[in-house]
Amino acid sequence: MIKRLCPALLLVLTSCAGPALRHAYKDYSEVYAESLNRQLLLNLARLSNDEPPYFIQLGQINSQFTFNTSLGFSPSQARVKHPSANASDIVQDTLTLGGTVSAGAVEAPTFQFVPLNGDAFAQAINNPISDKLFYTLYDQGFHADLLVRTMVASVRYLDTNGEYVLLVNHPYNPSYLSFLRFCEGLRDAQLNRDLLVKPVESLDPPPTYRDVKLADALAALSAGYGMTNFGSNAHALTPRKAYTLKPNGKSRELEMFDAEVSGAFRKGQLEFQLRTFIATMYAVAREEVYFKFPGGNTNEVRFSADAKGLVAAVGPSPEVSSFQVRPILTLTGFTQAERSSLSKVIELDYHRKTYTIGDDDKEGPLKSTHNRSVFSLLAYLFAQIAIDPQKLPVQQLIQVR
Numbered sequence: 001m002i003k004r005l006c007p008a009l010l011l012v013l014t015s016c017a018g019p020a021l022r023h024a025y026k027d028y029s030e031v032y033a034e035s036l037n038r039q040l041l042l043n044l045a046r047l048s049n050d051e052p053p054y055f056i057q058l059g060q061i062n063s064q065f066t067f068n069t070s071l072g073f074s075p076s077q078a079r080v081k082h083p084s085a086n087a088s089d090i091v092q093d094t095l096t097l098g099g100t101v102s103a104g105a106v107e108a109p110t111f112q113f114v115p116l117n118g119d120a121f122a123q124a125i126n127n128p129i130s131d132k133l134f135y136t137l138y139d140q141g142f143h144a145d146l147l148v149r150t151m152v153a154s155v156r157y158l159d160t161n162g163e164y165v166l167l168v169n170h171p172y173n174p175s176y177l178s179f180l181r182f183c184e185g186l187r188d189a190q191l192n193r194d195l196l197v198k199p200v201e202s203l204d205p206p207p208t209y210r211d212v213k214l215a216d217a218l219a220a221l222s223a224g225y226g227m228t229n230f231g232s233n234a235h236a237l238t239p240r241k242a243y244t245l246k247p248n249g250k251s252r253e254l255e256m257f258d259a260e261v262s263g264a265f266r267k268g269q270l271e272f273q274l275r276t277f278i279a280t281m282y283a284v285a286r287e288e289v290y291f292k293f294p295g296g297n298t299n300e301v302r303f304s305a306d307a308k309g310l311v312a313a314v315g316p317s318p319e320v321s322s323f324q325v326r327p328i329l330t331l332t333g334f335t336q337a338e339r340s341s342l343s344k345v346i347e348l349d350y351h352r353k354t355y356t357i358g359d360d361d362k363e364g365p366l367k368s369t370h371n372r373s374v375f376s377l378l379a380y381l382f383a384q385i386a387i388d389p390q391k392l393p394v395q396q397l398i399q400v401r
Contacts, residue, residue: 028061037346040379041331041357045350047285048331053278055116055382124385125278133384134274135197135243143373144190145183149328150374151280151381154273155182157264165260169283171290171312177301180314180325185256186245194254195245195265244268277381284374288327309333329374331355345372 035058043053129151137147148155148169155167167179189195246268247254254262264270275283291310294303302313310333312325327333332353334342342358349355357375 032058032061034346036379036382037357037375038348040375040382041346041348041355042350043281044285044329044331044378045348045353045355047282048289048355049351053281055121057114057116058111061111121385126276128276129274129280129381130384131243131272131274134272135245137377138190138245139197141190142377143187145187146328146370146374146377148183148186148272150284150377151274152272153275153279153283155179155270156273157261157270158267159260160263171287171301171303172295177314180301180312182257182261184314184323185254185261188256189245189254193248196248197243198246198268199243244270277385280381281378284329284378285331287329288331288333291327326370329357330371331357334358343372345375 039056043055046053134147134151138144152169154169156164159165167175167182169179170176173179186195245265247266254265257265261270288310291303291312292305294301304311304313308326309330310327314323314325332355334354334356336354338360339347339354339356339358341360342356343361344356344358347354347356347358357371359371
């Protein structure tokens with residue numbers, strides 16, 4: 001009998017372990033994603049109110065399962081004697097077999113929270129975003145307009161007179177109109193594959209040093225710089241790989257840009273000044289405020305509001321037809337009725353305002369992914385500066401059991 005019960009016991013244990021593990025994986029994954037999304041949105045809400053952001057990184061998650069089983073076997077026997085004439089009826093034996101099988105699981109999770117602060121983290125969030133990351137996202141098809149408006153502080157190029165032209169990504173800057181037209185043209189060029197990512201030298205002359213020691217030269221090479229000797233022990237440091245966008249070599253002209261911008265692309269003389277992570281967060285969080293209070297730039301870009309929220313209208317020009325843009329991230333510009341119909345990622349209340357990340361999927365392929373795409377980009381940028389908890393001192397870890 002025991003041999004027959006053992007397979008049943010193993011079956012019960014297996015059926016208990018599988019759902020427990022699947023349930024724990026699903027729950028931890030959902031809570032992890034929601035926690036990171038909530039922290040990111042909370043910091044955007046803080047920055048939109050000119051308050052400092054704070055970051056806590058979720059470290060290791062350890063969950064220990066204890067599976068227990070029990071098997072009980074309780075046989076009983078009764079013997080009854082009956083007075084009878086027949087010898088076979090004199091004694092009656094009754095054998096009763098009984099048993100119990102049970103299984104259970106006890107879960108003991110341990111969480112680690114890492115407060116992100118100190119010199120290493122401050123340096124990480126204040127360093128410019130890698131240009132390689134920017135060009136990789138562009139090359140892989142991430143929406144160029146959203147990419148530039150999120151990550152780029154300004155665009156500069158050389159005009160026909162050999163002077164720099166600067167297009168600043170800020171609604172209060174006089175060049176914002178040209179910047180928006182540039183972003184619109186860049187999206188068209190990306191879709192048509194008119195502009196491809198290619199390595200190019202920087203517009204700035206490389207720094208030159210004299211009497212360079214061997215150890216310093218090796219350190220520069222290991223950090224990704226190239227070194228060129230100009231004689232008399234003078235060396236210039238140049239990045240090994242700098243990138244830009246250049247035409248793909250076909251005869252088609254870049255008609256979506258004006259002549260100077262097209263010429264700068266063809267000569268490889270156009271650069272993007274990339275923001276730092278914290279500058280990206282601040283600019284994205286504040287742009288909705290800038291659209292609502294446009295300052296003195298209304299003659300160039302017409303800021304207003306319609307039934308769908310804040311909008312900036314860019315007037316017609318010889319190169320680009322009229323179009324409209326929304327803030328790069330709409331956080332509070334939804335009515336209560338609109339929020340109920342959004343496909344939302346996360347939502348929270350802060351300072352008596354409701355901050356929402358979501359889109360109306362009925363508005364078409366671009367606007368249906370506008371806010372979610374930008375928010376996902378911010379989450380990916382934050383992941384680039386995450387710190388390995390194993391490299392931090394023990395006292396910087398907060399463990400919760």
